[in-house]
Every structure is written in C-alpha cells, then in structure tokens.
Amino acid sequence: xxxxxxxxxxxxxxxxxxxxxxxxxxxxxxxxxxxxxxxxxxxxxxxxxxxxxxxxxxxxxxxxxxxxxxxxxxxxxxxxxxxxxxxxxxxxxxxxxxxxxxxxxx
Amino acid sequence: xxxxxxxxxxxxxxxxxxxxxxxxxxxxxxxxxxxxxxxxxxxxxxxxxxxxxxxxxxxxxxxxxxxxxxxxxxxxxxxxxxxxxxxxxxxxxxxxxxxxxxxxxxxxxxxxxxxxxxxxxxxx
Numbered sequence: 001x002x003x004x005x006x007x008x009x010x011x012x013x014x015x016x017x018x019x020x021x022x023x024x025x026x027x028x029x030x031x032x033x034x035x036x037x038x039x040x041x042x043x044x045x046x047x048x049x050x051x052x053x054x055x056x057x058x059x060x061x062x063x064x065x066x067x068x069x070x071x072x073x074x075x076x077x078x079x080x081x082x083x084x085x086x087x088x089x090x091x092x093x094x095x096x097x098x099x100x101x102x103x104x105x106x
Numbered sequence: 107x108x109x110x111x112x113x114x115x116x117x118x119x120x121x122x123x124x125x126x127x128x129x130x131x132x133x134x135x136x137x138x139x140x141x142x143x144x145x146x147x148x149x150x151x152x153x154x155x156x157x158x159x160x161x162x163x164x165x166x167x168x169x170x171x172x173x174x175x176x177x178x179x180x181x182x183x184x185x186x187x188x189x190x191x192x193x194x195x196x197x198x199x200x201x202x203x204x205x206x207x208x209x210x211x212x213x214x215x216x217x218x219x220x221x222x223x224x225x226x227x228x229x230x
Contacts, residue, residue: 094168
C-alpha cells in the first residue's frame with residue numbers, strides 16, 4: 001500500500017496570503033496524484049488531477065506541481081471560501097488518500 | 107450536469123450487512139469513460155476508498171476491506187450498490203459515491219463529482 005503523508009496538518013493563514021501544502025508518497029506514484037477540497041458538511045471537490053491539471057471550473061489561483069514522491073498544492077492568494085481541508089489521493093497502486101491539511105483563518 | 111445520490115438505511119446493527127445504493131442522474135452509468143466508486147469518511151477523520159465498479163461489472167476493492175465488500179451495478183436503473191458485511195462500530199461513517207475517471211491505458215483515476223454522502227451508524 002502506498003502511504004501518503006500531508007504536511008502541515010494545519011496551516012493558519014490570512015486571506016490574501018499564499019498557501020503551500022505538501023503531499024509525500026511512500027513510493028513513486030509518477031504523476032498519478034489528485035487534490036481535493038472539502039468544506040464542513042460537504043463532499044470533497046476535485047481541484048487538481050494528474051498532479052498539475054486543474055479540474056473544470058477551478059480558479060487559476062489553485063495550482064499543483066510535483067512528480068514521483070513529492071507534490072505541492074499552491075493557493076496563490078487565499079480567498080475566504082478557500083479555508084477548508086485539502087486531501088491528496090494517489091491511484092498508482094490501488095487508491096489511497098492522505099490524512100488531509102486543514103487551512104484555517106489566522 | 108451529472109448528479110449522484112446515495113440512499114439506504116442510516117442505522118445498521120453490529121454483525122449485519124450495510125447496503126447502500128447510488129443513483130446516477132444526468133448521465134449514463136454505461137459510459138466507457140468512467141468507473142463508479144464508493145468512499146467513506148468516519149466522523150472527524152479522513153477519506154478511505156472502498157471499491158469501484160465498471161458498467162460491465164468489473165470491480166476492484168480496497169484490499170483491507172475486500173473480504174467484506176461487494177459492489178454491483180444495475181445499468182437498467184442507472185444505479186450501483188455497496189454491500190459491506192459483518193459491520194462493527196468502526197464502519198460508522200459518511201459513505202460517498204462518486205464517478206471515477208477511467209483511461210483505457212492507465213486505468214481508473216480520480217473521483218469527480220461526488221454525491222452528497224449519507225451517514226451510516228453501526229449501533230445496536
């Protein structure tokens with residue numbers, strides 16, 4: 001099983017700041033990594049697939065990068081609606097999710 | 107616009123079988139471009155993939171749950187279903203169904219969109 005580790009567990013930032021979230025895989029997943037956003041009481045929403053491709057309707061302030069074992073989700077300038085939990089997911093070997101990073105308001 | 111809706115009992119007794127159905131609207135479950143998946147989330151915790159199915163009936167399951175999981179598809183009703191046997195309190199979770207992108211060369215991929223989720227509590 002490929003284990004995904006996300007850091008930090010919590011990121012406290014202010015609106016307008018840049019958010020950098022990390023996802024590390026226990027072995028290479030090539031570029032087979034996705035990112036999701038989940039708000040309280042809602043289902044996850046796909047943001048990024050194949051490490052760097054934005055899903056339909058996702059604002060340009062969200063970007064993904066990385067390959068192999070190290071990946072990054074960047075939110076260039078936080079909007080109030082971006083405060084949420086973010087999960088990464090790999091599909092290189094079965095499917096696993098990371099434990100999540102909570103982005104909260106400082 | 108594709109929509110998915112989970113349905114089923116919200117309370118299941120320990121040792122019994124959890125059964126949920128996902129109804130797909132706004133699109134065909136028989137599309138060759140997608141698998142259909144189940145994911146769960148215990149209260150306050152992260153996401154766990156349970157398993158996925160293709161319209162043809164081809165399935166793949168999370169190895170940690172495989173012995174207890176059965177996923178089936180009914181193309182005539184545009185539905186797919188989950189059965190999880192011998193449940194315990196550890197199976198209490200919000201259960202989501204989702205469309206899963208499928209590439210013939212690289213296999214099943216990410217999940218989009220998701221249903222709203224349904225809370226299933228295991229308790230006597």
